[in-house]
Amino acid sequence: MRTFDEQAIVSIAPNANAVTNGRKLGNSFVKRMKSEDDSLYFGECKGSGKSNYIVSIDFEKEGEPVFRCTCPSRQFPCKHAIGLMFEMKEGKDFETADIPQDIIDKRNKIEAKEKKKAEKEKNTEKPKKTSTVSKAAKTKKVKKQIEGLDLLKDLMNQITNAGVAACVDAAFDKKYDELAKQLGDFYLPGVQIYFKRFLKYLRTIKNSQFIEDIKNNYPKSYIDEIRKDYPNDHIEEHLFDLAVKELTKLRYIEKRARDYLLKKLESDDTNPDDNILYEALGGVWKLEELGEIGLKKDNAVLVELSFLSEFDSVKEEYTDKGYWIDIDSGEINYTANYCPVKAKKYIQRDDSFFGKKCIDKLYFYPANDGENTRIRFESSKDEDLDISDIKKIKSFAKKSISEFIKPAKNILKATLSDNAYAVLFEFKKIGQYEEDIVVEDTEGKQILLKPNSHDSTVIDSLLSLPGKNYLSNQVLFGLAYYDGRLRQICIEPRSIITDDEILRLAY
Incomplete structure (x- = not known):
């Protein structure tokens, strides 16, 4: 019988919370099974849904276990898979059972995909040279990003030592502008946006005329809300709080992203991964990349619950956001269509949708929490919504x-x-x-x-x-x-x- 030790489980888990939550699931497993050839361990675990979750660990490839679960979580592996590992660690009884047909089908699919990939690599001219050049470029980019974070760290220390209030002084303006521009040169467009938003709030505080415009042009209800906690028309305090929030995000990224990038260099793997810092730094995902790391679902049926459009004055970009519920799982995620002002006439904006979309391949963007994540799809078959669909949505x-x-x-x-x-x-x-x-x-x-x-x-x-x-x-x-x-x-x-x-x- 296979087993896991504590250290192996902790190293496989996406975060400490997943380990804690998985450890607590022992009494939730209603079935524990393993295949006769010891290549598959699987079981049923009670969850928040109406049906038990089917979770499995596939050891067909020695040293490369594959985790699967029917729960809606996008954590990988999910807490149910971690719970199953703890069941194996503790030597619980697993009854012998046949390998489910869906696992056999998935194994065959993976085998066919790997065979096709191997043939493609075999037939591609000079694959080694292309791979080497691409890897060298990615490594160079990561090193450049670390340099940019070092630059950001120096300024964060200056701001912390001087105090945010002192940064409103005009003497900082030139230095701020230079850094904001340089962050883009260091392949840190995501960090650049956070910093520009920080600058915006500081400069708004300095611009008394702009504050008067807020008071004069925004709805009275909004100003009244601000005045509840910022009396005497101190809207500056409200903007100051917003500036501090952006500074906190910058400090978080500066600290966490450096370790994240250094580990990528040490592991000699500079490819995109499911860490949210990849996007926070400004990384952009391709659908095929999301699919390669398993962030996808076949044959999804979605219904839109809400639609809203927002404008980001810092990015000078419109965002059309739709919140969708999967009527099979009850999972709620969102789509986001970005339209820069400069490209407005070239990009088709999204709009409210009142039917249901049947999607062959649905892709998920990485998210540590595994919930309310961004989703994307290329095409869909649109159908009318009926009463049974609405009742099913209510059941979730x-x-x-x-x-x-x-x-x-x-x-x-x-x-x-x-x-x-x-x-x-x-x-x-x-x-x-x-x-x-x-x-x-x-x-x-x-x-x-x-x-x-x-x-x-x-x-x-x-x-x-x-x-x-x-x-x-x-x-x-x-x-x-x-x-x-x-x-x-x-x-x-x-x-x-x-x-x-x-x-x-x-x-």
Whole structure:
């Protein structure tokens, strides 16, 4: 019988939380099985879904175990696979069983793919020379990125020593501009954006006329919200807080990314991987690269729950974002279509979609949390949405606020979080208490509903719904976020799902 030791499990796990969560799953395994030839260990594990998760570890290739699981998590390996490793470590009983047909099919598919790849490499002219040149270029780029992080570290130390408030002084402006430009030269476009956003907030504080424009042109409701925690019209304090947040992200990347890049050089592997720092530094994924590391799903059926468009004045770019639910698994992820202002006439913008999309190949972008990740697909077959689809979507809703609040906190507190966590849950009623709009679940727990921007469209729509039946005993889809001024998690409501419709509050 095969086994794992503690050190091996820890080294394979994506993070410490996955180890902790996997270790706790012992009592959740209802079946433990292994093949007669000892090449496959698999089992059934109880989870949050209606059906047990089927998890397996395939040892067909010695020294290269393959982890599979039917759970919706995009962590690799997931906590259920780690739990199965702990079951093997502890010497639990595994009954002998036949290898499932789907595993046999996957093995055959991998074998055929590897055979095709080997033939392609064999027939390609001078593959070794091409590979060497490509590898040398990637290595050179990584070394250049490390140089850029060293430059960033020096300035971060200067800012920390002087204090952020002192950086508003005009003497820093030239140095800031030079660094912002240099970060792009060091192959760090992602870091460059964070730094430019930091600069924007600092310079807005300095520009008293711009602050007056905010006061004069933004909706009164937005200014009133700021004044609750920043009295006497101190909008500067609000902008200062935003600047500090961007500085925190820069410091995090500067520290973590250096170790990440040095390890890539040490391992002699400079290819893209599923670490979120790859994108944070400015890396851009190709679909085939996502597929090669297993971040894909075949034959997915998605329904859009919400659509929104945003404009980033720092990047000078529009983002069309759709939140989609997989009606087979209940997993909620999002698509993001980016359109720079300069390329507006060349790029087709996305729009709201009210049917369902049947997708042959769905790709997932890496995310440490494994939830609410960005997805992408090249083509789809569009079909009409029917009542059975809507009922199935409702069946995936959490029964209470308590079910999603903990994972929401874990994700939102991450330094590089975009401060948005998609939630779908049943509610007892939505009502207005004094000046606040609150949603209450069947347990009596409440959470504040408010937009995560100065746009109050969703709240205005909620208050003007044609019938009160929408505001009681339904399902709400929204984006949970942390409100720094109120110091609590709030939800921006996006849609209400009834038995026969998905009512969008904005689209």
